[in-house]
Amino acid sequence: MHVFTTIAELRAWRRQAGFVAFVPTMGNLHEGHISLCRAARAACDQAGGGKVVVSIFVNPLQFGQGEDYLTYPRTFEEDCAKLEAAGVDALFHPDVAALYPRVEQQYKVEPPAIQHELDGQFRPGHFRGVATVVTKLFNIVQPDSAMFGKKDYQQLKVIEGMVMDLDMPIAIVPVDTGRADDGLALSSRNGYLTADERAEAPRLYRNLAAIRTALQNGDSDFVKLTETARADLENHGWRVDYVEIRDQERLEHARPGDKALVILAAARLGRPRLIDNLELTLA
Numbered sequence: 137m138h139v140f141t142t143i144a145e146l147r148a149w150r151r152q153a154g155f156v157a158f159v160p161t162m163g164n165l166h167e168g169h170i171s172l173c174r175a176a177r178a179a180c181d182q183a184g185g186g187k188v189v190v191s192i193f194v195n196p197l198q199f200g201q202g203e204d205y206l207t208y209p210r211t212f213e214e215d216c217a218k219l220e221a222a223g224v225d226a227l228f229h230p231d232v233a234a235l236y237p238r239v240e241q242q243y244k245v246e247p248p249a250i251q252h253e254l255d256g257q258f259r260p261g262h263f264r265g266v267a268t269v270v271t272k273l274f275n276i277v278q279p280d281s282a283m284f285g286k287k288d289y290q291q292l293k294v295i296e297g298m299v300m301d302l303d304m305p306i307a308i309v310p311v312d313t314g315r316a317d318d319g320l321a322l323s324s325r326n327g328y329l330t331a332d333e334r335a336e337a338p339r340l341y342r343n344l345a346a347i348r349t350a351l352q353n354g355d356s357d358f359v360k361l362t363e364t365a366r367a368d369l370e371n372h373g374w375r376v377d378y379v380e381i382r383d384q385e386r387l388e389h390a391r392p393g394d395k396a397l398v399i400l401a402a403a404r405l406g407r408p409r410l411i412d413n414l415e416l417t418l419a
């Protein structure tokens with residue numbers, strides 16, 4: 137696996153790489169990231185050959201004040217071993233100065249109003265930071281396709297909209313959320329959970345699954361369903377940011393009669409803030 141730390145090196149290699157499928161990450165890789173790498177390899181195979189490129193960059197622009205930018209787990213050696221084993225062709229691992237050489241990064245990519253809802257309501261500026269760094273990474277790597285996990289559903293929608301509105305010639309490939317056997321969505325932040333919290337953590341998924349079952353059984357009282365989930369979480373020590381039912385396409389508030397829905401939640405259990413979501417399509 138090639139490891140590049142400068143934009144110039146990566147660009148020189150990319151020029152002769154042919155089809156490129158790209159997996160942007162912040163490192164601390166787990167099985168969820170490896171499934172993104174598998175999807176990238178499948179995209180290359182479908183294109184008749186190509187290279188899988190992964191980036192590892194903990195992006196300061198998408199962390200708010202008081203968030204875990206400084207303590208975000210950085211596990212470069214282990215990550216490299218996992219990427220080698222997954223057959224990744226190239227890793228881009230710039231430092232902050234390489235990606236943001238100017239003290240004040242003046243140009244930013246501003247997503248539309250959806251950036252202020254759901255997670256954006258609790259993480260002001262987060263999606264601007266994500267859209268900006270992903271645009272930079274796309275400009276550097278120039279991939280033909282790029283893989284994003286459905287775990288970060290709102291992020292996926294922001295990136296899909298950005299690529300469409302700004303005419304970026306990149307196919308965005310959504311990849312299903314990896315889960316532990318008890319349903320907990322795989323996340324680098326699960327590492328912050330104590331043993332007791334880890335045992336409690338699947339309650340978030342169980343509540344989303346209960347809402348999904350109720351919707352599938354014809355219940356369309358969205359307020360009651362989400363409030364029941366919120367109360368169950370709060371009764372077990374969670375601090376809930378939101379539990380919401382939205383439409384899959386535009387992430388607008390779901391209305392009775394909508395078919396393609398997504399249930400999204402974010403809540404804090406002890407130190408870590410966990411997010412999860414479940415899609416469903418009603419008949």
Ligand code: PAF
Nearest residue numbers: 160161162195266269288
């Ligand atoms: O999902 C992530 O890990 C990050 O938000 C991303 C897309 C790599 C941008 O920093």
